[in-house]
Amino acid sequence: xxxxxxxxxxxxxxxxxxxxxxxxxxxxxxxxxxxxxxxxxxxxxxxxxxxxxxxxxxxxxxxxxxxxxxxxxxxxxxxxxxxxxxxxxxxxxxxxxxxxxxxxxxxxxxxxxxxxxxxxxxxxxxxxxxxxxxxxxxxxxxxxxxxxxxxxxxxxxxxxxxxxxxxxxxxxxxxxxxxxxxxxxxxxxxxxxxxxxxxxxxxxxxxxxxxxxxxxxxxxxxxxxxxxxxxx
Amino acid sequence: xxxxxxxxxxxxxxxxxxxxxxxxxxxxxxxxxxxxxxxxxxxxxxxxxxxxxxxxxxxxxxxxxxxxxxxxxxxxxxxxxxxxxxxxxxxxxxxxxxxxxxxxxxxxxxxxxxxxxxxxxxxxxxxxxxxxxxxxxxxxxxxxxxxxxxxxxxxxxxxxxxxxxxxxxxxxxxxxxxxxxxxxxxxxxxxxxxxxxxxxxxxxxxxxxxxxxxxxxxxxxxxxxxxxxxxxxxxxxxxxxxxxxxxxxxxxxxxxxxxxxxxxxxxxxxxxxxxxxxxxxxxxxxxxxxxxxxxxxxx
Numbered sequence: 001x002x003x004x005x006x007x008x009x010x011x012x013x014x015x016x017x018x019x020x021x022x023x024x025x026x027x028x029x030x031x032x033x034x035x036x037x038x039x040x041x042x043x044x045x046x047x048x049x050x051x052x053x054x055x056x057x058x059x060x061x062x063x064x065x066x067x068x069x070x071x072x073x074x075x076x077x078x079x080x081x082x083x084x085x086x087x088x089x090x091x092x093x094x095x096x097x098x099x100x101x102x103x104x105x106x107x108x109x110x111x112x113x114x115x116x117x118x119x120x121x122x123x124x125x126x127x128x129x130x131x132x133x134x135x136x137x138x139x140x141x142x143x144x145x146x147x148x149x150x151x152x153x154x155x156x157x158x159x160x161x162x163x164x165x166x167x168x169x170x171x172x173x174x175x176x177x178x179x180x181x182x183x184x185x186x187x188x189x190x191x192x193x194x195x196x197x198x199x200x201x202x203x204x205x206x207x208x209x210x211x212x213x214x215x216x217x218x219x220x221x222x223x224x225x226x227x228x229x230x231x232x
Numbered sequence: 233x234x235x236x237x238x239x240x241x242x243x244x245x246x247x248x249x250x251x252x253x254x255x256x257x258x259x260x261x262x263x264x265x266x267x268x269x270x271x272x273x274x275x276x277x278x279x280x281x282x283x284x285x286x287x288x289x290x291x292x293x294x295x296x297x298x299x300x301x302x303x304x305x306x307x308x309x310x311x312x313x314x315x316x317x318x319x320x321x322x323x324x325x326x327x328x329x330x331x332x333x334x335x336x337x338x339x340x341x342x343x344x345x346x347x348x349x350x351x352x353x354x355x356x357x358x359x360x361x362x363x364x365x366x367x368x369x370x371x372x373x374x375x376x377x378x379x380x381x382x383x384x385x386x387x388x389x390x391x392x393x394x395x396x397x398x399x400x401x402x403x404x405x406x407x408x409x410x411x412x413x414x415x416x417x418x419x420x421x422x423x424x425x426x427x428x429x430x431x432x433x434x435x436x437x438x439x440x441x442x443x444x445x446x447x448x449x450x451x452x453x454x455x456x457x458x459x460x461x462x463x464x465x466x467x468x469x470x471x472x473x474x475x476x477x478x479x480x481x482x483x484x485x486x487x488x489x490x491x492x493x494x495x496x497x498x499x500x501x502x503x504x505x506x507x508x509x510x511x512x513x514x515x516x517x518x519x520x521x522x523x524x525x526x527x528x529x530x531x
Contacts, residue, residue: 051442073529074447081444091439107241108445110234152443 002026003160003192004050009059011045019045020216023059027194027209029159032186034203035196036227037213043196046213047164050194051083052076064159081109084153084161084191088168090145092137092152098124099133102152109156123151126188127181143174147181154185161185163195167202175202203227238449246456250464253429257461260425264465264513267418272473272509274407279505281400281407283496288397289367292388294374296360299384306382307358313380314362319373323362331356357384367397415516422461422520426454430528437528447529451522458521459514466513470506477502 004027011020020042027033037043048054049061052068061068064082071079092101102123106116124130127147137145146166153161163182167175179202186193197203203210203226210225211218250257298310307327314323326334335356336343349355362377364370370388378386430437440450481498488495 076441077444077446079444080442083444085442091435091442093436093439104439105443108440108443108449110238110449112237156443 001029003029003031003064004194005060005062007060007062009049009056009061011042011049011054012057018216020056020213023218025211025218025221027192029192030186030190032183032193032206032208033195033211034206034208034225035194035211035213036198036203037219038198040215041213042216043213044164047162047194047196050160050162051085052079077109081156082159084150084156084158086146086149086153086161086163086166088165090137090142090149092145092148094137097134097136098129098140098148101137101148102155105152105155119155119157120151123155124148126154126185127151141174142170143177146170146174146178150178150181150185154189154191157189159192161191161193163193163197165196165198167197167199172201175199176205179206200227239452242449242452242456245453246460249429249433249453249457250460253432256425256428257464260422260461261465263421263425264418264462264516265468267414267516268466268469268509268513269472270414271411271512272469272505274411275505275508276473276477278404278407278411279501280496281404284493285397285400287494292364292367292370294360294362294364294370294377294386294388296362296377296383297385297387298358298360299382300357302358302382310360310380310383314360314377317373317376319364319366319369321363321365323360326359326361328356328358331359415512418516419520419523422458422517423524425461426458426521426524427527429457430454430525434528441529450529451525454521454525455518458517458519458524460517461521462513462515462517463510465517466510469509469513473505473509474502477505 004025006023006025009020009023010018012018023042023046035043035046045054049056049068050063052071056069059069063079066079066082068079093104096104099120102120103116106119111119121130124133127150129144129147129151132140132144137148140148146169150161150166161182166182167178170178182193182195183206185191207224207226210220210222210227212220212222212225212228296310296314298307302310307325311325314320332346336346360377362373364373374386374388377383437450478498481495484495486495486497487493
């Protein structure tokens, strides 16, 4: 079963720049996929279209059975509830504790208090931060902050976890820590992960599926890929 | 219950936001307060004007005198015709004999004078007093009656009363205009205040959207916040208008300039006014915040 299916997708921005040309892709459930490519390759546009921050100009994108391109603005939340999203800049609320930050994702969709407690603790355990529940994000290291963000992204048990350069702000050691967490989530929870990155070491070490984009076109999609400098 | 849980969260968040952005909230509350004071004055004035007009209209009647030689058959005919005019609400009829008796009973002097006159010399006339349904068509109705056979003179409150009614109704229109203009200005002020509190919470909103909060969930705390500002903003105007009107009413003994212009009794009236002020405050706050938050809900 494919969780994500992209058919003949083209994205042209209003300023006339075309970010993606006729893209076709299928990502199956439970996969761990890297999306790599140089700047201007369209990798960020691709991931933004998956969580409907951008709409494709042409073509069809299906995520977990939802036709993303046809989704109305006020229905976008239906898609977002099936997804977890992690960014380079963590996007945590500075005035709330680690626990509150993660619980926030469940609170705003109207979950019950008991349910929130159980799920938040489980998610924080999965990312190894159960001992820092009551800390504020400012007091945590970058790697820890990113793990809080990951906990927030997985707390709702999403089918798909989208990561946009999650290690971009971190040193190699912390980056590997994050990758271990992600791999564990992929293995234990069976969450499909799509991660945009330009970190060569990570891609080469992890030996996962790799989608390579160049100037808005798909160059290759390898089952156990590495970061190929020539392709980019 | 999920909706209640969400509502509880919204109210909690709204109060937090009002307190957190205290100076800003205070600014919009002051704006609402000033507007609502003027709105309250306008509402009180407008209700009173309506009341005067109604009272005056109630007293306006058409008086119809028949000619001296009108027979009983003529009287019947006129009665019948008046009945057929659609604008006539009701009428009373006094024959010359009845008027004579009434006048005689009222004073000794009249009694003697009237006694000397026989039926044909008497200056008294058969009289109708006609009340109309729609005061604005009173002159048309009067003209119709004038045209009837054996009708000699038709009188209604031309002139002064007429002018007063028109003056009052234009005063009313002006007050409505002022109230509407003020409300629009206040809505703009609230839009700006809420926009500022929103921009302080932009990050929070974007995260809410990312984790799948529906637009409704995101909007409600801000709308509640607007309503809270409206409620706080209406406290002072309600106090001022209530005690102000009481003092005004007592100072003028319940009427303005002459007995003719009666003020509305304060007892239920000030409660109605307070309620109107409160509701306007809440609605203005709601509209302002709803339109401010709209912009942030696009993806």
